[in-house]
Amino acid sequence: MSLDIWMRENPLSYIWIGSYAVAFLIFAIEIAMVMHKRKVTLQQVRLMREAEKSEEE
Amino acid sequence: MAINWFKYSAPTTFYGLAGKLIPWFAVSAAVLCAVGLYIGFVVAPADAQQGEFYRIIFIHVPSSILSMFLYLIMAAYAAMGLIFNTRLSSMMASAIAPTGALFAFISLWTGALWGKPMWGAWWVWDARLTSELILLFLYLGFISLHASIDDPRRADRAAALLAIVGSVNVPIIYFSVQWWNTLHQGSTIKFTGTSMHIAMQQAMFTMLVACWLYAITVTLMRVRSIILERERHTKWITELPEVQA
Numbered sequence: 348m349s350l351d352i353w354m355r356e357n358p359l360s361y362i363w364i365g366s367y368a369v370a371f372l373i374f375a376i377e378i379a380m381v382m383h384k385r386k387v388t389l390q391q392v393r394l395m396r397e398a399e400k401s402e403e404e
Numbered sequence: 405m406a407i408n409w410f411k412y413s414a415p416t417t418f419y420g421l422a423g424k425l426i427p428w429f430a431v432s433a434a435v436l437c438a439v440g441l442y443i444g445f446v447v448a449p450a451d452a453q454q455g456e457f458y459r460i461i462f463i464h465v466p467s468s469i470l471s472m473f474l475y476l477i478m479a480a481y482a483a484m485g486l487i488f489n490t491r492l493s494s495m496m497a498s499a500i501a502p503t504g505a506l507f508a509f510i511s512l513w514t515g516a517l518w519g520k521p522m523w524g525a526w527w528v529w530d531a532r533l534t535s536e537l538i539l540l541f542l543y544l545g546f547i548s549l550h551a552s553i554d555d556p557r558r559a560d561r562a563a564a565l566l567a568i569v570g571s572v573n574v575p576i577i578y579f580s581v582q583w584w585n586t587l588h589q590g591s592t593i594k595f596t597g598t599s600m601h602i603a604m605q606q607a608m609f610t611m612l613v614a615c616w617l618y619a620i621t622v623t624l625m626r627v628r629s630i631i632l633e634r635e636r637h638t639k640w641i642t643e644l645p646e647v648q649a
Binding site (some may be wrong): 381 | 509
């Protein structure tokens with residue numbers, strides 16, 4: 348009930364906090380996860396390359 | 405001079421091209437998002453019936469459109485991978501799925517936030533809402549099925565079948581407001597015209613393009629990681645400057 352009153356008194360805050368902030372947070376988390384995945388994958392590839400090199404030596 | 409576009413269907417050439425395109429798409433998405441929000445919140449007037457609450461559409465409508473289109477693109481890539489056995493197509497399908505799922509979630513979430521002040525309920529088992537929820541489950545099913553099979557090529561084929569079969573849900577979402585009596589409103593913008601204020605249209609289309617550019621950016625970033633992971637045994641990957649660094 349109190350949320351109903353608050354949202355009608357502060358519609359812009361309700362919209363920003365409820366939908367836009369959540370959407371942008373999701374986008375930020377997705378970008379961070381994609382960047383982290385690339386970092387980890389690059390590390391794995393480098394380790395594999397180094398292991399192959401040391402085997403050859 | 406004719407450009408051989410088929411050469412970009414090979415992971416070796418696409419990897420470099422995607423790396424060059426990402427900054428352009430990312431910056432364009434950020435700029436257009438800022439412009440769209442400015443028009444949507446500063447220039448566009450309040451709605452006569454819905455007041456300020458209608459401003460949720462500037463994120464809700466682009467998210468809903470993206471969730472449907474990304475599914476069709478994902479299914480098309482998955483089908484190409486299945487039929488022509490092209491490696492990059494299956495990689496693209498896997499890269500699109502998480503972004504599509506996020507857009508489906510944002511669509512449902514923002515829809516609920518709009519529904520509460522307008523309908524008095526966060527959720528109703530309306531045809532449009534239910535079919536969009538099924539779309540989210542289809543995305544999650546695709547991701548889960550792909551992750552549950554160890555061999556990537558077999559995972560591609562199994563998930564592709566699910567993506568192709570699931571694509572029947574997209575026209576159901578789109579036409580649900582015409583086929584059934586739904587609480588969800590029909591399309592405001594039609595080929596015959598619209599009753600929307602020009603600033604509202606501008607804000608919505610700008611945000612739609614921004615969301616498209618964001619989706620392309622994240623998909624390209626993700627597909628580069630997938631290419632690195634799957635092609636890690638090949639010589640060209642070991643010769644990449646970022647691998648040698």
